[in-house]
Each structure stands twice: as C-alpha cells, then as structure tokens.
Amino acid sequence: MTIFTEDQARSIVSKVITLSKADECTATLTGSITGNARFALNNLTTAGIVENTSLEVEVAFGKKLGTATVNAFDDAALERTVRRAEELAHLAPENPEYLPVDKQTYVVTETFSSPTAAITPDYRAQVAADSIAACKAAKLTAAGFLEDAQGFEAFANSRGASGFQRSTVLDYSCTARTADGHGSGWVARNLQDSTSFNAGAEVRTAMRKAAASTDTKALEPGKYTVILEPAAVAGMLGPMINLFDARQADEGRSFLSKKGGGTKIGDQVFSPEVTLFSDPAYPNAAVLPWDDDYLPRSHLSLVENGKVMNLAYSPYWAQKMGKAAAARPGNLIMQGGDKSTADMVRDTERGILVTRLWYIRMVDPQTVLLTGLTRDGTFYIENGELKYPIKNFRFNESPVIMLNNVEELGRPVRLVSEGGGGGRRGGFFNGGSPLGQGVTVAPALKVRDFTFSSLSDAI
Amino acid sequence: MGGDLNLRRREFLAACGLTAGGMLLPGFTGQVVDAEDLRTTMDVALKKRLANVALNAATKAGASYCDVRVGRYLRQFIITRETHVENVINTESIGAGVRVIADGAWGFAATNDLSEDNIARVARQAVAIAKANSHNQTAPVQLAPVKSAGEVSWRTPIKKNAFDVPIKDKAEMLLQVNAAALGAGATFVNSTLFAINEQKYFASTDGSYIDQDVFRLWAPMNVTVVDKAAGKFRQRQGLSAPVGMGFEYLDGLPSDKITLPSGTVVYGKSYDMKEDAIVAAKQARAKLTAPSFKPGKYDLVLDPTNLYLTIHESVGHATELDRVIGYEADFAGTSFATLDKLNNHFKYGSEHVNLVADKVQPGSLGAVAYDDEGVKTKRWDIVRDGILVDLQAIRDQAHILGKTESDGCCYADSWSSVQFQRMANISLEPGKAKMTAADMIADVENGVYIVGDGSYSIDQQRYNGQFGGQLFFEIKNGKITQQVEDVAYQIRTPEFWNSCVGVCDESDYRLGGTFFDGKGQPPQISSVSHGSSTARFNGANIINTARSLG
Secondary structure (H helix, E strand, C coil), X not given: CCCCCHHHHHHHHHHHHHHCCCCEEEEEEEEEEEEEEEEECCEEEEEXXXXXXXXXXXXXXXXXXXXXXXXXXXXXXXXXXXXXXXHHHHHCCECCCCCCCCCCCCCCCCCCCHHHHCCCHHHHHHHHHHHHHXXXXXXXXXXXXXXXXXXXXXXXXXXXXXXXXXXXXXXXXXXXXXXXXXXXXXXXXXXXXXXXXXXXHHXXXXXXXXXXXXXXXXXXXXXXXXXXXXXXXHHHHHHHHCCCEHHHHHCCCCCCECCXXXXXXXXXXXXXXXXXXXXXXXXXXXXXXXXXXXCECCCEEEEECCEECCCECCHHHHHHHXXXXXXXXXXXXXXXXXXXXXXXXXXXXXXXXXXXXXXXXXXXXXXXXXXXXXXXXXXXXXXXXXXXXECCEEEEECHHHHCCCEEEEECCEEEECCXXXXXXXXXXXXXXXXXXXXXXXXXXXXXXXXXXXXXXXXX | CCCCECCCHXXXXXXXXXXXXXXXXXXXXXXXCXXXXXXXXXXXXXXXXXXXXXXXXXXXXXXXXXXXXXXXXXXXXXXXXXXXXXXXXXXXXXXEEEEEEXXXXXXXXXXXXXXXXXXXXXXXXXXXXXXXXXXXXXXCCCCCCCCCCCEEEEECCCCCCHHHCCHHHHHHHHHHHHHHHHHCCCCEEEEEEEXXXXXXXXXXXXXXXXXXXXXXXXXXXXXXXEECCXXXXXXXXXXXXXXXXXXXXXXXXXXXXXXXXXXXEEECCCCCHHHHHHHHHHHHHHXXXXXXXCCEEEEEEECHHHHHHHHHHHHHCCCEHHHHHCCCCCCCCCCCCCHHHHHCCCECCCCCCCEEEECCCCECCCCCCECCCCCECCEEEEEECCEECCCECCCCCHHHHCCCCCCCCEECCCCXXXXXXXXXXXXXXXXXXXXXXXXXXXXCCEEEEEECCCCEEECCCCCEEEECCCEEEEEECCEEEEEEECEEEEEEHHHHHHCEEEECCHHHCEEEEEEEXXXXXXXXXXXXXXXXXXXXXXXXXXXXXCCCCC
C-alpha cells in the first residue's frame, strides 16, 4: 500500500515514538505515487509509474543522532528500525547543531486535489497524444513531459509535535520545433489541481512561439530593456533566494552581509516595487505547513517595498544569535500587478521579450552574478509590437541589479521553484510536493539595462 | 523521485559549500543502513534465479527481448565543516528493473519487492506497457545485435574499499583537513567524502549473465576566507577529481603530484587533501586582494582541472546521439553536431584536437566491463585530427549511424530507472611532441592561465559556453606575472576547438570528472571522467565578472 489514510499513518508514527528509548525520537512516514509520460519526435517514448512508501526514524541521545528507514510497517519491522536508529546514534559523532522541536500548532493549507490524485495512465497518454496531434497538424515536432504525483507525509515526535498532510502536483512542459529546426517554442504549466489543465490548449503557446521564431535577426549584445516572462523571472530569483540565509549573511559570505559585520536586514536593497514573501497557505500555491525540521510555517516577509525584512534562521543559528527561529519557507511569492504580458509588450517602445532562461549558473556569489541564455522564443519589441524573432543571447546579470531596475510588473503565475527538486527534503524552498519541488509565484517583469554579453547560435 | 529521500539535500549542499555552484543534484534515493551493511554483496546465485524468473515470465508474455537488472546501490556521505562532523549517512537501494520489447515497442517496470512472484508480475507488467506503447509507435525498435557474454563478473580494480575504512578514521581525516585549512588562514572550510558502490547484475534473453561491482569516490572541499571590514569573501575549492578508485586515491603519494608553473600543486591518481587545504586557504586569501582582470582577447592556457568541464559540455553532450536526433529537445536540448555534419567530415577542431570516447580507462568514473544493456565496453574516436568522425550510440540507435553494434554507453542510475544513452568518458589525447605546461606558457605573449573548475553554462545546442575557474594567472611575454580575479572565458564550440594550437604531452595528462551529470525526464545522474593535458587556445574572449551592487 502506497497511500495510507490519516488514521493508519498517524497510528504508525505514534507507535514508533512509544517504541523508542532514546532522549528524542521523530518518525516520518511518507508515501507517493508518481506517474509520467515522455514524448519526443512526435512519439510517446516512455511512460511509467513509481510507487514508494518509507518510514524514517530519527533518534537522539543528547546530540548524537541516528537515522534508519524501512518500507515494511508490521510491529516487528517498526521495532527493528527503532533499535537500528538507536544503535547508529550511539556510534555517531555529536552534532553540536542539533536542536529538538517542541509541540507545535500548524496552520491548515490546501495542498491536495482529488482530480490530480485520480490521474490514470490513459490520461497521461492522452496529454502526450493531444500535444503531438496539435504539433503534427501544424508541421511541428513535439517533445515534452508530463509528471503527476500524489503523496502524503505523517510525522510525530516524542515532544508531542505531529502532523498529517496529503498533496498533489501536475507538471507539464512541451517544446515545439519547426521541421527545419529554425524555430523553437516552449510552454510549461505547474498545477496543484489538474481540473483546469488542457494540454491541447497549452501547447498552442509553444507552437505559436516556434512558428514565430524562425528567421531570426541578430542584435548586438549590450544592455536592453527586457520583458522577462514569469519562467525567466523565477529562474533569476531562485539562486538569489537561496542566499536569504541568516547564518551565511552573519558569517560575511553573502550579498546580504554588511560591510564591517552584521546583515542587511532593514536595508533598502531593491527597488520599492519589489515585495517578496512566503506564505504556506497562499491560494493555488499552498505548501506543507511545516519545514524539514517541523517548525511551523507562517507568512514570512522577505522583502517589502525593496527593504530586506527577514532572513531564514535555523533553530541552531537563531539560538546562537538570540533570534526567533523561523521555519524554512516552502514557497516564494513575488507580488505583481494586473497586466498580462501582451499588455506589457503593448506599452513598450523598444525592448526584448524573453520566454525562458536556460542553464543559469552562479558566476560570483559575492554579487550573485548569474549567467545563462535565452531560449525557445526571444523577440524584439518595437512600438508595442513583437517586431521580429532574434537570435538567443547569453546574459551576465545579477538578480540584485535586475531588481533595482524594475519598471513594471505583470500578473503573477505559479511555477516550479528553480534550484529545488531532489525529493521530500529538497531545495531551499521545499513545499513538500510529492515531486519534491517548491513553488514560486512570479510575475512577468519589465526591467531596464539587462546585460546580454554574447550571441548564441542555438535554437 | 521517490519519497524515501534520506539526504537533507539543502543541508548537504550547504555543508559541502556547493550551493553557490548551483550544481545539479537530483535526489539520492535509498534506505539508510548500518555502515557494516555497505561491505556486503548479494549472492550471485540468487540474482541469477531472480533474473531467470523475469526473463521467462516476459518471454512467456510475448516479449521478443528482455533484460533484467538486479541492483544494489550503496552510498556513504561524511559531511564536515570546520571542527565538527555535520552528518554521516549510509544508504542502500535494492530492486530490479525489467525492460522488454513486445510488438516492436519498449516497456519498463521496476520493483523493490524481490519475491519471485512479484518479479514475474513486474515482467508481465513491462510487457503490457510495451504492448500499450506499440499502438502509438511509428517504427519498431531496431536493436543492434550483441553476443552473449555468458556468465562473467567484473570489479573496479580498487586497492582499498572505502567502506572497509572505519567511519571514525574517515571523519578524523576530514577534520584534520579542516584544521589544516583553518591553520593556514581559512575562515570557513567544508570537506566531504562520498563513497559509492553499485552492485549491478545484468541478464538478458541474449544469454548474458553479468555481475559487476563498481566503485567510485569523491572528496570535495571548499575553503572560504572573509574580510568583514571590506565586506568581501572569496572561495577556493579543492583540486581533486572524483574517481573510479578506492580509498587509495587519498594516499597523497608524492609521485602523483605535479607542481604547476604558477606554483600550485595538482594531483594525478593520488590526492593529498591536507596539503591542498593549506594551499587553498592561502590562495583564497590571495584572491581577496588579487587585481581584477581586464577583459579582451587573450591566449588561454587551460589546466586539465579546468579543461575537463569544457570538454564535458562542448564535446561530451554535443555528441550524444539521442540529443542529436531530438529525444532530449524538451529539457537538455539538441546539438549543433548534426548527422549532416558527421557525414560531411565537420572540422570540429584544429589538427591538434583528438577526442576519444572511452568506457574502459582504469581509474575513470565511466569504466565498466559491460554497459547497462550487456554490451562489452570499448574505446572509440569521436574527433580525429580535428574531424568529427563519430557519435555515441546505444543498441537501439546504432542503426541510425549505419553501425552494426552499440558503442556500449548505456546507463541507468538505479534499478528503478530505465537505462538510456549516457556520455562515455570523453577525453582529449595528449600531444605527441614533448611539452610541459611551463614550455607552453613560455611561448605565450599575452594570456591567462586557468586552474580548477568554476561556473559553467552552455546553450541547448552546445554552441555558446561560458566557463570560470578557481585560479587565474596573468601571462606576459612567456611568464606568469600575477594571480588575477574576475575571469571567465566565452566560447563558440567549433571556433574554440579550432583555436587549439597545442596540447602538452602525456606526462601532464590527468582526469577530471563530474559525479552529478544530469540528463533525462525525470532526471537521472551519471558520473563521467574527462582526461587531458594542459592545452592552449588562441584569441579567446575573456570577460570580467566583477560587479558593484552599489
């Protein structure tokens, strides 16, 4: 059985706690069913289902920790796992940074949708078929991927903290390419509730961009006004948000460290238009109400009107610095405006529309200088119109500088957090999605003086 | 990605000091186990029995081909910072993956329940999936033939199994490394040891029963110095490479050291981590005050610790046949190195450029006797005398290139992942004429010498790349004048390789590598090495990466 009911799951984790003789014990039971369908060259290439359930038992004797996991849940297996964790703890070196978590109250967040949990192999095959059929009819070649998952997490610790939550996610992307390989367009959707998802409609965005991006012109590299679509904005935000960590800033190794010591909390670091926060209950972007350490998540302001409001304090660092520990955020919300991307283009005299950014890497952590490339739909804007497609650019730009040059913000949409991934406990932002992703809500941004440093021939 | 992830990825990356590098690190799945369990292997007779159950069930259900991989994947991570051990994690993942062809289409199913009944059920499920997939298939799978290997076994030729070394000793070694760095002026230091053992049993309806025991090791380190008064910090990462070796890699034998013209010490088949930590601390401090480099056109001299990553991105990925024909278009991308270019003898580089694919090189991350579809591994040319002569293909792709056999570069990162084309070790052959890095630099008028890998980014067709480094040295009139900072080089792949005017001889040849090469949807990881000697590239575009946040 992969998905347990709340009663079953809570009963297992509670039982584990009573079995332990350690000073502290935390039991976490997780389960997921992940389905996927992959297609390329207008063919379904692979499809599969992975089911997984696992119990993790972490115990502590003083500051010596041991962890063991198991995927059998009878009494004997539970007992064996607890004993093994205890043995490992006795052998482990002390972790001076370990702090147990007391009983907590968690907010209610809406992370589960029944229609997503009910997705079948036929549904996935149909998504692939719809994407392929639309592209084929337009003489385009489709390559894409659909992944959906449902999962649950139940935990309890010996100090009385406990929780149970189910979640779902659907993640779709499709790249449409022209037969001659001269045009490429992309679309992606990330949803908690699949009800509104329609691959046949979504794929039109990728198709339109592919068809419109053949026959590119090359612009000179340099500084341009850009309209970054939400996926591009999320790509720029991820590596910077990873650095909203109090310890790194206090240690002097972050752009949020202050010259002479201390952090930039309270400083005006960005344009007044910039407001960033996290909220586990945010509509359509809800995440688990607890973090990796089972601290309760709540609304956390990171940047308000350009001013740095908070950094993430781990329990250990908060105690050391005499601050309140705050849970690691599970999502990132950037406040936006009401305009659609089309509206923003209409209001632009000259600029470049960027669909997405690719292979973003940190060049200099001191300034958060990032490099990467535009991809799958880059257009020159003149007098409010998309004038012609342009060759892709490499950029070298810091999101800190970018967020000082904001001219306009569009309507925010839900996206996968960049830099997340890697399972239940992945990423800085870990929403606890069964695909291990965090959630970002980001608007399109119009930004002046965005630095493109060279041209790319890639399509 | 399953839910049984036991590694706290965020903490792990932060502990390794790798968050800034933005390294792709998909989740490690596996059960946490006792360290003693990492020293054992599964009974071969049991694996053969399970494999035969699957082969028989699949054949009976209508499969025209079936392969089974019974895998046990063991990993150990020891993570330290400054004076303490942050975490010790042992994981184990056991299961079986069954891949079949039925009605001309692929099907795959996997399970971690290794009872015979369940294995048979999973084999039948794979056949059912293949039959379902066949309805949308436009052309049947064409599999290049492979000879039966019979019953064979292979083990990475390690001298010392890292899992046999007590955790206490390994942790102590890392803490000594940290102490050495702190003593030499580091403000912070993170050091980590990863040890990996893949126990892979492969069987197929071609009559092969292949038992392999594969070992890999990596000891990354990151040293940070902070000047709080100036509000500045700099990092210098270790100059080791991940290897397909045992714990003997950390013996630090003097015979495997090379002192570079910059005075930096680099390492061949044996790494002295403590010595590197001390140098790293001093060099990180020097980076704080090193002058910012003026951008422009320079001749580049690249140490193998830097060049390996450029080879990986601009040659390794560009010559993967699945990318070339469009299977990776939605994520990793396609390639500029098209079939058309292959057929027309595309000039990939200058006459100094010879790039070979290799799955057999001792000590490399990619070395195995057989790949994950039972094909005997080999070495083959990709670029010879500057001309593109071949790509990397697996069994169901060989026919596209008119080949009668697979190149033997198929890999899956777990029993639960379906195997697909992955990069072989791709390496630059050393030059034939005797030449050291010092000889090479003596001939450079206006250049920059780069040691170690830094940031890396390349477009989805592998044309436009940008690479940083750990250490940069200005070269003026044949001499290294000073350490400089804020350097990155930008390339257009064909121009870059055609600007290669020399490669040092084999005495300078070293392997670099990556533990976490990502590809596919859902992403799979792979480890791969790239060897080279120091090489020179004329007229490269150097940018200055310094910025002011005001």
